[in-house]
Amino acid sequence: MSEYLALTARAFFTLTVVVALCLADIQHVSASWDFVGAGEPAPVPEAWLREATQSARRQLRSVGTEGNSRRLAIVYLVTDLQRVDRDRPALLRASITLNKENLFPTTPCSVYIFTWKQQMSLLLGGLGDVGRMSNVAVLPLANESWVAPAMAGTAELWHEHHTADYRQMGDWRLGFMPEFVRRMGHRYLLQFDDDSFILKPVGLNLVQLFDSKGYRLGAKKIRPDPLIVTWGLPELVRYYLTAHKVVPKQLFEFCEPNNIHGLYSALDAESLGTIPAADLAALQELGLKELGGWNRTILHGNCIMYSLDWWFSPKVHRFVQLCRATGGSFTYRWNEQGVIAMLWQIFLKPEQFHAFEFDYKHRLVKAQDAYDMAAAPSVAEGN
Ligand SMILES: *[C@@H]1O[C@H](CO)[C@@H](O)[C@H](O)[C@H]1NC(C)=O
Numbered sequence: 001m002s003e004y005l006a007l008t009a010r011a012f013f014t015l016t017v018v019v020a021l022c023l024a025d026i027q028h029v030s031a032s033w034d035f036v037g038a039g040e041p042a043p044v045p046e047a048w049l050r051e052a053t054q055s056a057r058r059q060l061r062s063v064g065t066e067g068n069s070r071r072l073a074i075v076y077l078v079t080d081l082q083r084v085d086r087d088r089p090a091l092l093r094a095s096i097t098l099n100k101e102n103l104f105p106t107t108p109c110s111v112y113i114f115t116w117k118q119q120m121s122l123l124l125g126g127l128g129d130v131g132r133m134s135n136v137a138v139l140p141l142a143n144e145s146w147v148a149p150a151m152a153g154t155a156e157l158w159h160e161h162h163t164a165d166y167r168q169m170g171d172w173r174l175g176f177m178p179e180f181v182r183r184m185g186h187r188y189l190l191q192f193d194d195d196s197f198i199l200k201p202v203g204l205n206l207v208q209l210f211d212s213k214g215y216r217l218g219a220k221k222i223r224p225d226p227l228i229v230t231w232g233l234p235e236l237v238r239y240y241l242t243a244h245k246v247v248p249k250q251l252f253e254f255c256e257p258n259n260i261h262g263l264y265s266a267l268d269a270e271s272l273g274t275i276p277a278a279d280l281a282a283l284q285e286l287g288l289k290e291l292g293g294w295n296r297t298i299l300h301g302n303c304i305m306y307s308l309d310w311w312f313s314p315k316v317h318r319f320v321q322l323c324r325a326t327g328g329s330f331t332y333r334w335n336e337q338g339v340i341a342m343l344w345q346i347f348l349k350p351e352q353f354h355a356f357e358f359d360y361k362h363r364l365v366k367a368q369d370a371y372d373m374a375a376a377p378s379v380a381e382g383n
């Protein structure tokens, strides 16, 4: 009898262990999958969020964070500081200095700069007094916030030459950045590069402008993206519209034909870059159309502003999570700019989008060029 009991106990124990392991595994998979149903916010590591917001609040104490709903959050992400071809701290310093001259006088802003802990002192040294401004916080980028989506797989699945950090930036901007900014109490976010420069006074309060006109999204540059970096995105959108029964506001105008049958990536072999011959052969065998499809109009990620209430509205947020979950935003470098372009074309009426009119320049190699252009009497259209 006692032997029988011992056996039963052992069997029960084994069963419990197996169930526990399975549960642990499921938990592990869903955590790294980073996808939650019903349009709920993506799970962001709570410890990271707490640490970053506390640190930001400490640094911005003299500004006070209670009024953040009326302040614009500007977020910079600087990961590769030590580039031989340009002085990134100097560029960032120029970007913030020009914001101070041209944006802050009419739009109250809080600036959040994220960089690796090991690079903080280097960055602070390069920023000088700009790093100590009362509305500027320099924050450590936590490793937990820098994890590729599970479906991104390994490097042999990634297309084109972009670095892992560059792809990761896109996912970070889609996942962690808006969570952080919302937690800080802001309603609007301006996503900026360290080499984005506002050259002349903006002359109005962007938060008030967006509130009064009902703008949800604004951008400076609208361009077509190369075929290879948007590959598969329109096909995913077709799935999304079908599965979620969504009629897009403007998207079909960007498609040929102008309806759901125009939501595809045209197989233009010339524009696909260096893909393995076997992959190209497979695509050709699939009989994909060579002309038409989505025309790949995107908003450049170096100057984009959006409403966080809109971003976290269920259908919008769900689309973002779907893009991240497929790994496509990483493997093909849709990055945040391809995904945000689709948000714009699916969810917004033309009058809810604002094309910024201020003088602006992106991607200068020398900080001095930015100061010179800002000081010059008139400015050519920059990119
Ligand atoms: C975080 O990542 C950096 C860069 O990849 C690495 O050098 C560092 O050791 C990591 N820190 C921890 C605590 O894992």
Ligand SMILES: *[C@@H]1O[C@H](CO)[C@@H](O)[C@H](O)[C@H]1NC(C)=O
Residues within 6 Å of the ligand: 224, 253, 254, 255, 295, 297
């Ligand atoms: C794509 O479609 C939009 C909307 O019709 C149009 O404004 C834009 O010029 C088109 N772009 C290209 C590259 O065809």
